[in-house]
Structure formats: structure tokens, C-alpha cells
Amino acid sequence: MPRLVFSGVDLGLIRFAIMPFQETLKAARGLGLRQPPAGLAGWRHAVRPLLPAAAIPALALCGAHPVRLPDFLTPQPASQPQSFEDELAAALGDPAAPVGPDTVQFATALRTAPPVVDDLIQHPDRSRRALARSFAALHRAVLAPDWPRLQAQLAADVSYRARLAARHGVATMLSTLCPRLVRWEYPYLEFVGPPAEDYPLRGRGLVLVPSMFLTDGVHRQLNDRQQPMLFYPARTATEFWRDGARFAGPDGRLAGPVGVPRATVLRALADRPGLGTGEVAGVLGVAPSTASAHLARLRRAGLVSTVRSARRARHELTPLGWQLLDANVA
Structure with missing residues (x-):
């Protein structure tokens, strides 16, 4: 199992974020994968008739691999809450974003790359703007009507984790993050996922991001240009969909x-x-x-x-x- 390696400094730099655009990515994954993630079959059946044709590139990209996406889609989260539009602009509105290199690296993990991946590699600037329109169309059709309810669930998760850390300590909060998927034993945070070398946080801390659509695993965002991130199922996700x-x-x-x-x-x-x-x-x-x-x-x-x-x-x-x-x- 992959492991994040903490120092004492890293423990003091743990923070949480609620990220509406990242939830759109997770929702697109749930719709784009061949088999729906655990618990989302009914939701997927209900929303598929609502999907516009413009959402197809977003679905194809997010469904191309079960756990990975190009890194440029998950930029450093802001210290203040952001709207979907703010996050979308941060991910896809920056002409300097390494769209081509990140997509090339992503393509190495794919058996068959969908056309949207080839477009991002060959025409990164044009494809970046088109992909932004695709995600915006998907969000309007599928998430925007339900976002207040979903956001309330995510906020409740963050509040619960904060209270747990305040009353019982950060170690207790980490050890109960998602017991079936995550295990904490200092200095290691171990989680279910593809085999990988230990990843030292090196004093950068960790951003923990709850998700209502990530019901079947833990996703990581680890690179040298931003604070490491770990996406995990929100406490109420299973019961919410059930x-x-x-x-x-x-x-x-x-x-x-x-x-x-x-x-x-x-x-x-x-x-x-x-x-x-x-x-x-x-x-x-x-x-x-x-x-x-x-x-x-x-x-x-x-x-x-x-x-x-x-x-x-x-x-x-x-x-x-x-x-x-x-x-x-x-």
C-alpha cells in the first residue's frame, strides 16, 4: 500500500479544503467509468439523461483511468473557499499551465487514450479552453442543482474532523479518516491504492479533501510544484446515496x-x-x-x-x- 511519510512539521500543516470543481471531476469519473463506483449506480442512471453533448470530453477524460488524472486539473487549493468558477479558472484558465507535459505523463498510464487526451497533447491551449467549456456544461447539468446539499455534507465532514482533532488530537483524526481505506501509524499514513514508493511530505503538510462522489477509494495528488493532497470519501457519502x-x-x-x-x-x-x-x-x-x-x-x-x-x-x-x-x- 502507498504511504505518505510525515514529519512533526507536516502534522502542523494539515488542512482541509472543499473543492467544487474537484467534486465535478469525481462526478465525471463516476459517469465516465465503465462500471459505476460503489453506491452511485442509481445516481448515474438518474442523471445520464440530463447530460449535454458538450460534457462528453470531460466524461471521456475522467473515465479514462480509474484513479488518475492529469495533474494540471488539480492545482494548489486556495486558502479561502472558492466557487466552481474560481477553481475551474485556476485549473484551466492559465495559459502557462503544463497541460501538454502533464497529459503526456497521464497517457503513459492508459491502455487506450481517448481523443480528448490526444487533443490536449497536440493542441494544449485550444483543448484546454474546450475542456473548460465541457466541465462547465457538466457542472450546470449535473451538480449545480444539488451543490448546496452536497456542500452541506462536505462541510459537516470537515467540521467533524476539526472537532475530533481538537478534542482527541491529530493522530486520532488521521486514524479515523476512513478506516477501511486509510491507516495511520506515525510517521506513515498508509492508504489503499496502486503500489508506489513511500512519499515524504518534506515539511509541506497535506491538504485533506472530502468527496461525496469518491465512494470506492482514496485518490492522491502528489507532485513537486504544490502541497500534497489526499481525496477521501466523506463520512456521509455511502449513506447519502444509499x-x-x-x-x-x-x-x-x-x-x-x-x-x-x-x-x-x-x-x-x-x-x-x-x-x-x-x-x-x-x-x-x-x-x-x-x-x-x-x-x-x-x-x-x-x-x-x-x-x-x-x-x-x-x-x-x-x-x-x-x-x-x-x-x-x-
């Missing part, structure tokens, strides 16, 4: 046609196709017999299909079930 927040909305209109418990079942199956009856019961917090009754009602309505193998039943949405979700997206 609870179907992107589908129900504050008005709860999906619950209108089918009722709250069965709306919850539909959202759970959108997020995790193939759940068993016991797992659906766990989502609802009810007995398996009650969950089975809800599933039977949904099956009779043509919204859910059930496949039985040995003693296990697996449940999935039907096309009609997906249509109902699409018609009631917040």
Missing part, C-alpha cells in the same frame, strides 16, 4: 405513488441491484417478513423483479421501476 437523497428530494414526491417504505426499497435497489430480502429488511429496519410483503407489492405492480437461486432471492428494479424513479427525481 438513502436515495438524489431520488426522493425534500418534497418526498417518490413516496406519493408508492408510500415511504416502498419508495425506500426502490431507491435501495437502484443503488444496489440484487439485494436479498434480509438486506432490504436491514435498509428498512423491519423484520424480513415485512420486507418480503413490501417486495411482493412492488413485484405485483411490475416495479421489481425477483430471481431465486437455491434459498436466496435477489431483487432488482424492472424498466418500469426505473421509469418511476426517473419521473420522480428531485
Whole structure:
């Protein structure tokens, strides 16, 4: 597992950042990869019909590799909160940014480079401006309507980490950052990822960036021209998508046609196709017999299909079930 190597100075230079453009990159990755990251299948199904053609280059670039992007897309974060437009300009509005060299390095990690990668290498200035328009179109269509809700989740994560560090120390905060993916034992912060040599921070500290769309791993941004960065799943990301927040909305209109418990079942199956009856019961917090009754009602309505193998039943949405979700997206 890769490791960041801390000194005492580095521990004093840890900071957090909420980065709307970086969330757009993570969302584009979730839409561009062949298989959706954990928990995002339902969200991806809901927003794909909203995508404009202008977003295709952004999706192709972010889906070209499961964990890497050209470094120029992630410049040094500012010390003050920035808007999406500010971050976009910092990443793609600087003619001096090393677009070509960073993209060449990125291309070495790809089996097959999409056209957008070749364009960035051959025509970096023109392609940089076109890519900025592509990300702006993607953000307007997919993230802008939900950004206040997503930003609130990210801010809650940062506040929680800050309180934890203040009450129990930085070591406790780091050791609980994301236990299934990150492990802290001074002087090493070890995380799940492709094998790599130890990376000494050398007194530059670390920027920790929570993400609602990074549900399946930890991403790093390490180079010699900026403060090192580590992107990690926000505490509430899994439950946020599991609870179907992107589908129900504050008005709860999906619950209108089918009722709250069965709306919850539909959202759970959108997020995790193939759940068993016991797992659906766990989502609802009810007995398996009650969950089975809800599933039977949904099956009779043509919204859910059930496949039985040995003693296990697996449940999935039907096309009609997906249509109902699409018609009631917040």
C-alpha cells in the first residue's frame, strides 16, 4: 500500500479544503467509468439523461483511468473557499499551465487514450479552453442543482474532523479518516491504492479533501510544484446515496405513488441491484417478513423483479421501476 511519510512539521500543516470543481471531476469519473463506483449506480442512471453533448470530453477524460488524472486539473487549493468558477479558472484558465507535459505523463498510464487526451497533447491551449467549456456544461447539468446539499455534507465532514482533532488530537483524526481505506501509524499514513514508493511530505503538510462522489477509494495528488493532497470519501457519502437523497428530494414526491417504505426499497435497489430480502429488511429496519410483503407489492405492480437461486432471492428494479424513479427525481 502507498504511504505518505510525515514529519512533526507536516502534522502542523494539515488542512482541509472543499473543492467544487474537484467534486465535478469525481462526478465525471463516476459517469465516465465503465462500471459505476460503489453506491452511485442509481445516481448515474438518474442523471445520464440530463447530460449535454458538450460534457462528453470531460466524461471521456475522467473515465479514462480509474484513479488518475492529469495533474494540471488539480492545482494548489486556495486558502479561502472558492466557487466552481474560481477553481475551474485556476485549473484551466492559465495559459502557462503544463497541460501538454502533464497529459503526456497521464497517457503513459492508459491502455487506450481517448481523443480528448490526444487533443490536449497536440493542441494544449485550444483543448484546454474546450475542456473548460465541457466541465462547465457538466457542472450546470449535473451538480449545480444539488451543490448546496452536497456542500452541506462536505462541510459537516470537515467540521467533524476539526472537532475530533481538537478534542482527541491529530493522530486520532488521521486514524479515523476512513478506516477501511486509510491507516495511520506515525510517521506513515498508509492508504489503499496502486503500489508506489513511500512519499515524504518534506515539511509541506497535506491538504485533506472530502468527496461525496469518491465512494470506492482514496485518490492522491502528489507532485513537486504544490502541497500534497489526499481525496477521501466523506463520512456521509455511502449513506447519502444509499438513502436515495438524489431520488426522493425534500418534497418526498417518490413516496406519493408508492408510500415511504416502498419508495425506500426502490431507491435501495437502484443503488444496489440484487439485494436479498434480509438486506432490504436491514435498509428498512423491519423484520424480513415485512420486507418480503413490501417486495411482493412492488413485484405485483411490475416495479421489481425477483430471481431465486437455491434459498436466496435477489431483487432488482424492472424498466418500469426505473421509469418511476426517473419521473420522480428531485
